[in-house]
Amino acid sequence: MKSSNELSQKSNVSTAIPVIDLHLFLVGDTEARKVIAEQIASALQEIGCFYLKNHDIPTTLIAQTFAQAKSFFALPLEEKKQLALTEKCHRGYIPMGMSSILSEQFYFGREMKPEELDAVDHPFHQPNQWLQNPPEFREVMLQFFTACHASTLKILEALAIALNLPESYFADLHSEQNHAMGLHHYLGTSELSQAQNIRLGEHTDGNTITYLFQHEIEGLELCSKNGEIIPVPLIPDTVVVMAGEILQRWTNDQVYATKHQVAIPFTSQGIQPRYSFAFFASPNNDAEIACPDNCLNANKTAKYPPIITRDFYHQRNNQNKSLLIDSKN
Numbered sequence: 001m002k003s004s005n006e007l008s009q010k011s012n013v014s015t016a017i018p019v020i021d022l023h024l025f026l027v028g029d030t031e032a033r034k035v036i037a038e039q040i041a042s043a044l045q046e047i048g049c050f051y052l053k054n055h056d057i058p059t060t061l062i063a064q065t066f067a068q069a070k071s072f073f074a075l076p077l078e079e080k081k082q083l084a085l086t087e088k089c090h091r092g093y094i095p096m097g098m099s100s101i102l103s104e105q106f107y108f109g110r111e112m113k114p115e116e117l118d119a120v121d122h123p124f125h126q127p128n129q130w131l132q133n134p135p136e137f138r139e140v141m142l143q144f145f146t147a148c149h150a151s152t153l154k155i156l157e158a159l160a161i162a163l164n165l166p167e168s169y170f171a172d173l174h175s176e177q178n179h180a181m182g183l184h185h186y187l188g189t190s191e192l193s194q195a196q197n198i199r200l201g202e203h204t205d206g207n208t209i210t211y212l213f214q215h216e217i218e219g220l221e222l223c224s225k226n227g228e229i230i231p232v233p234l235i236p237d238t239v240v241v242m243a244g245e246i247l248q249r250w251t252n253d254q255v256y257a258t259k260h261q262v263a264i265p266f267t268s269q270g271i272q273p274r275y276s277f278a279f280f281a282s283p284n285n286d287a288e289i290a291c292p293d294n295c296l297n298a299n300k301t302a303k304y305p306p307i308i309t310r311d312f313y314h315q316r317n318n319q320n321k322s323l324l325i326d327s328k329n
């Protein structure tokens with residue numbers, strides 16, 4: 001896929017990707033909430049993506065999270081490698097050159113009780129790996145995770161309202177918080193060849209809803225249904241919300257799991273390192289992803305048979321897609 005850097009005409013971002021304000025959904029009456037719910041559903045259906053403002057995740061917490069992530073990635077490689085992520089345990093550190101030559105990553109989820117770990121053998125259902133020091137890293141990351149969980153439930157509630165389903169239809173099946181957070185650190189100038197213009201290849205996320213936080217340096221690009229590449233520049237105090245494959249399947253393709261990639265913005269200062277976080281909201285392991293009657297086709301059929309979340313990820317993994325993202329580069 002080409003990057004928007006190479007396109008002579010960039011898309012008109014302000015009209016392509018809506019900015020939706022969650023405030024009235026959080027505090028408004030039924031009618032006001034319905035209006036916002038419909039804006040959210042229509043963005044998820046048309047382009048699979050929108051900017052969310054008043055998302056209820058404190059700005060200071062986001063800033064602390066970026067500061068902690070930067071300090072973590074600045075640690076010596078040997079220290080970070082103590083937390084190495086493996087095929088069996090999708091929690092911990094991925095060095096440069098493992099999944100990408102252009103980035104290092106760190107993944108974590110909610111903290112799990114020992115008895116839960118015995119019950120399920122799944123790469124996502126594994127203990128987090130933390131360094132002992134500094135303890136603030138773990139504390140800030142878990143607080144951020146909890147705040148993202150609460151906010152993404154609101155998006156799922158809004159979608160349910162717009163589809164005339166009970167408000168908690170999707171949210172109830174995310175109660176176990178089996179989500180994942182991925183911190184990305186993309187390399188800066190000195191390590192990159194000028195020929196390289198994509199940092200993370202085109203993919204769809206496998207989960208339901210992703211919250212994507214870009215810090216200072218942009219680069220995220222969407223690929224619309226008609227193949228247009230749409231840059232997703234930074235808009236202060238917003239988070240980028242994207243639909244994933246499970247939500248598309250759950251809604252019988254009414255929601256569009258948006259394809260996206262990360263390009264390298266060439267600036268007069270050269271190629272800057274970039275930090276981003278992706279919060280992948282995911283249903284409970286044993287939740288059944290089955291098309292609700294309200295999403296059936298005109299001839300009353302569902303396009304996909306019901307599937308349990310855990311089996312969906314297994315099947316996806318067997319197709320050689322990475323567990324959460326499907327990157328082609």
Ligand SMILES: O=C(O)CCC(=O)C(=O)O
Pocket residue numbers: 182184200205212214219220260261262276277278325
């Ligand atoms: O770094 C970004 O902006 C995007 C990351 C992403 O798409 C992912 O982690 O799935």
Ligand SMILES: [Fe+2]
Pocket residue numbers: 203204205260278325
């Ligand atoms: Fe992604």
